Amino acid sequence: MMLRRRSALLGLAASWTCGRASLALAGSGSGPDDPRLVVIILRGALDGLAAVTPYGDPDIATHRQGLLLPQPGREGGLLDLGGFYGLHPALAGMHDLYGVGQMLPIHAVAGHYRSRSHFEAQDYLECGADRRLDSGWLNRAVAALPGRGHRLDGYGLAMGLSVPLMLRGPAPVGTFAPAGSQHPDPALYSQIAALNAADPLTGPGFRDALRARGFSDSVMQAAAPPSGDGHRPDPFSVLSATAGRMLTAPNGPRVAALEIGGWDTHAGQVGRLKGPLTQLDRGVQALRGALGADWSRTVVLAMTEFGRTVRMNGTGGTDHGTATVALLMGGAVAGGRVGGIWPGLRQDQLFENRDLAPTTDLRAVAAGVLCDHLGVPGGALARIFPGTRVERMHGLVRVA
Amino acid sequence: MQLSGVINRFGWGERGLDLPQEASRDWLAAQLQGPDEARFTGVGDTADGLIAQRTQQKEKLQGDPLIKPILRAEIATQLDGLLMTGQPFRERLAWFWFNHFTVSLRQGSTRGVVGAYMREAIRPHVTGRFEDMLLAVMRHPAMLMYLDNASSIGPNSPAGRKSHKGLNENLARECLELHTVSPAAGYTQADVTAFAAILTGWGIDMQADRPGFVFRGKAHEPGAKTLMGQVFAEGEEGGLQALHVLGTHSATYRHIATQLVGHFISDTPAPRDVARIVSVLRASGGDLGAASLALADLPDAGRPGGKFRSPMDYATAVMRALSLGGAPSGPDDPHAPAHILLDAFARLGQPLWTAPLPNGWSDRAADWSAPADLLARTDWAWRMAAHVRSGDPLDIAHAALGPALRRPTVLAMRQAGSRQDALALLFSSPEFQRR
Numbered sequence: 001m002m003l004r005r006r007s008a009l010l011g012l013a014a015s016w017t018c019g020r021a022s023l024a025l026a027g028s029g030s031g032p033d034d035p036r037l038v039v040i041i042l043r044g045a046l047d048g049l050a051a052v053t054p055y056g057d058p059d060i061a062t063h064r065q066g067l068l069l070p071q072p073g074r075e076g077g078l079l080d081l082g083g084f085y086g087l088h089p090a091l092a093g094m095h096d097l098y099g100v101g102q103m104l105p106i107h108a109v110a111g112h113y114r115s116r117s118h119f120e121a122q123d124y125l126e127c128g129a130d131r132r133l134d135s136g137w138l139n140r141a142v143a144a145l146p147g148r149g150h151r152l153d154g155y156g157l158a159m160g161l162s163v164p165l166m167l168r169g170p171a172p173v174g175t176f177a178p179a180g181s182q183h184p185d186p187a188l189y190s191q192i193a194a195l196n197a198a199d200p201l202t203g204p205g206f207r208d209a210l211r212a213r214g215f216s217d218s219v220m221q222a223a224a225p226p227s228g229d230g231h232r233p234d235p236f237s238v239l240s241a242t243a244g245r246m247l248t249a250p251n252g253p254r255v256a257a258l259e260i261g262g263w264d265t266h267a268g269q270v271g272r273l274k275g276p277l278t279q280l281d282r283g284v285q286a287l288r289g290a291l292g293a294d295w296s297r298t299v300v301l302a303m304t305e306f307g308r309t310v311r312m313n314g315t316g317g318t319d320h321g322t323a324t325v326a327l328l329m330g331g332a333v334a335g336g337r338v339g340g341i342w343p344g345l346r347q348d349q350l351f352e353n354r355d356l357a358p359t360t361d362l363r364a365v366a367a368g369v370l371c372d373h374l375g376v377p378g379g380a381l382a383r384i385f386p387g388t389r390v391e392r393m394h395g396l397v398r399v400a
Numbered sequence: 401m402q403l404s405g406v407i408n409r410f411g412w413g414e415r416g417l418d419l420p421q422e423a424s425r426d427w428l429a430a431q432l433q434g435p436d437e438a439r440f441t442g443v444g445d446t447a448d449g450l451i452a453q454r455t456q457q458k459e460k461l462q463g464d465p466l467i468k469p470i471l472r473a474e475i476a477t478q479l480d481g482l483l484m485t486g487q488p489f490r491e492r493l494a495w496f497w498f499n500h501f502t503v504s505l506r507q508g509s510t511r512g513v514v515g516a517y518m519r520e521a522i523r524p525h526v527t528g529r530f531e532d533m534l535l536a537v538m539r540h541p542a543m544l545m546y547l548d549n550a551s552s553i554g555p556n557s558p559a560g561r562k563s564h565k566g567l568n569e570n571l572a573r574e575c576l577e578l579h580t581v582s583p584a585a586g587y588t589q590a591d592v593t594a595f596a597a598i599l600t601g602w603g604i605d606m607q608a609d610r611p612g613f614v615f616r617g618k619a620h621e622p623g624a625k626t627l628m629g630q631v632f633a634e635g636e637e638g639g640l641q642a643l644h645v646l647g648t649h650s651a652t653y654r655h656i657a658t659q660l661v662g663h664f665i666s667d668t669p670a671p672r673d674v675a676r677i678v679s680v681l682r683a684s685g686g687d688l689g690a691a692s693l694a695l696a697d698l699p700d701a702g703r704p705g706g707k708f709r710s711p712m713d714y715a716t717a718v719m720r721a722l723s724l725g726g727a728p729s730g731p732d733d734p735h736a737p738a739h740i741l742l743d744a745f746a747r748l749g750q751p752l753w754t755a756p757l758p759n760g761w762s763d764r765a766a767d768w769s770a771p772a773d774l775l776a777r778t779d780w781a782w783r784m785a786a787h788v789r790s791g792d793p794l795d796i797a798h799a800a801l802g803p804a805l806r807r808p809t810v811l812a813m814r815q816a817g818s819r820q821d822a823l824a825l826l827f828s829s830p831e832f833q834r835r
């Protein structure tokens with residue numbers, strides 16, 4: 001389980017012109033049996049009640065009749081998760097994973113903050129502390145892994161946007177952009193790196209970028225975009241497959257962060273939510289395909305900054321809320337059930353008479369994965385999630 | 401204050417080799433005192449965009465055949481303006497305020513009106529009063545669609561009771577958080593809900609001959625509402641009063657002063673600088689022209705390289721330094737300067753009018769300086785430099801950077817094997833990455 005790390009963090013982001021999907025990688029390859037962790041940030045607040053619907057709750061129909069999909073078994077209906085919850089039909093791939101015990105939704109989770117501002121909440125979600133920090137919990141977790149050597153060989157693959165806050169911090173993060181068809185020759189690159197060497201911002205940046213390009217080019221050359229049903233693959237699937245290939249490379253990273261938007265469904269939610277959910281589902285499948293045998297050593301955690309109002313708003317959508325669902329997927333996940341404690345939807349059970357009441361701290365979910373899967377020492381949790389003490393959630397991953 | 405430093409910090413980078421003659425503060429002031437000289441060609445107004453949308457819907461036209469040409473024409477003429485402007489300070493302010501009041505193509509069917517929004521709601525108020533810009537924004541169909549207010553209905557209004565529809569608090573929340581007072585003002589969820597109720601009825605009449613803003617009394621939530629301790633009357637007037645209060649609120653002045661200093665001076669605005677801009681806003685009743693000019697008088701305004709260039713800054717500065725552009729860009733010509741710039745924005749991570757969320761694009765170096773970003777810039781600039789077939793790259797370097805040009809950059813450029821390589825070195829230098 002121990003990750004012997006010769007090197008540190010890789011950053012991977014993506015510059016797809018068409019969507020806010022980006023990817024950052026971290027970690028170090030030390031052996032093929034290393035655990036893999038992929039964190040997907042769903043930016044914009046996913047409606048947990050739409051993704052994993054408690055159709056068995058007696059009160060749900062009174063709150064959101066216009067948002068409810070048909071019960072499992074009916075046309076276009078939910079995909080059953082054991083009689084009380086149903087998965088959104090756009091998540092068919094995840095439903096298959098659930099069937100083989102590799103998917104574990106955890107309901108009524110919320111971060112440790114009670115902000116309904118996307119921007120504040122995302123910052124707290126990513127930094128993992130009681131106050132806003134400039135570094136993220138995933139970066140601090142990687143830094144806390146045992147066996148960390150002195151040399152930090154930053155290498156990585158980046159296709160665009162910058163490293164998310166979650167992965168910023170003391171452990172170095174490299175990024176890489178795949179070269180276009182034409183680019184300068186290596187001699188000019190090294191002159192450029194030399195010209196920037198003394199600059200505190202661009203100096204390390206160019207150094208890491210050039211080191212990363214050598215590594216990632218070799219990985220990317222073998223990469224064919226996943227095609228599935230003959231459609232042009234969406235950027236998130238491409239990114240996910242890229243992340244998967246990087247994570248399987250012998251000296252590749254072991255931790256990846258991706259992000260995908262499109263969740264802020266203030267209006268016309270039933271129609272608007274299908275697209276991003278489908279993309280997410282395909283992305284997870286692409287990740288699984290690219291990981292191959294390493295899928296059995298993988299945990300994917302998909303999480304969002306907060307949930308949405310229990311009641312439908314005036315425009316067929318939902319406004320900013322509190323608790324929502326977190327999704328765990330992967331061969332290492334102890335799945336095939338829905339985790340968490342269901343708070344109920346009676347009026348007196350709602351948070352501030354509008355939101356799903358939180359019963360699980362999202363950081364406890366993350367902490368459970370970090371410790372029991374990635375091998376982060378329990379004693380490091382106070383550094384990774386400064387402030388209020390976090391008790392990690394147990395039983396999220398399979399015990400070998 | 402060095403003129404070239406001011407041109408970079410307050411403008412979009414020096415264009416070609418013709419430096420202005422006057423003193424730098426006069427040069428900045430003249431751009432704000434005179435009228436907006438931008439001339440946009442081949443574009444209509446918001447109503448034209450809404451008519452295109454209405455017709456497409458009514459006739460079930462696929463593929464955006466009426467809206468696409470409108471968006472293309474807006475892109476061509478507005479990016480031409482960015483490349484060619486002789487009032488770069490005013491132009492930077494226009495794009496700054498657009499970003500403050502972000503409308504994004506990512507949602508809300510704003511493709512047909514986003515360009516008109518920039519020209520109608522933002523540009524005319526860049527040197528005017530903040531509360532006037534706020535009102536123009538909040539009544540503009542682009543914003544009403546982007547943040548869903550057009551469909552928000554008072555649950556107890558006649559329309560609400562009939563249709564069982566109700567509030568959508570998206571615009572109300574973002575207006576408080578991002579556009580005006582910011583969370584520092586300490587408002588609550590009840591205030592957000594109240595403001596959403598105040599704004600019910602602020603919508604779009606799509607059936608009019610010239611579609612546009614309309615106040616629909618029938619969708620307006622009845623009764624007075626209390627927002628941040630103040631009571632606002634029922635009706636459109638209540639909304640106008642609320643926007644007046646928010647638009648002239650001291651928390652709003654503090655918020656926009658912080659944003660302005662963050663954009664023009666430093667990623668970490670000094671409290672002293674913010675306080676100075678706040679005092680100008682207070683004394684002038686929110687005069688954005690006065691506040692903008694006061695930025696130029698801040699102690700660090702002339703210090704070179706205080707701000708890292710965003711992708712939009714960077715690509716525009718490279719193209720201006722190379723004197724690209726001039727002839728009007730054909731809306732459908734992929735090789736036209738405006739389209740090269742459009743492509744660069746996307747490639748470098750900041751696609752035009754497509755911010756991910758309502759808070760717009762980041763103004764901080766940390767968000768644009770990842771290794772991948774740097775390499776993408778270098779690769780793109782190197783390809784752009786291939787277009788230069790004559791002239792001395794060092795002349796371009798001196799014109800673009802003035803005294804900020806460092807000796808190591810000059811030496812590296814002198815030793816470069818080609819004009820293209822020399823320019824790639826210039827554009828990849830630490831000093832060119834900043835403004």
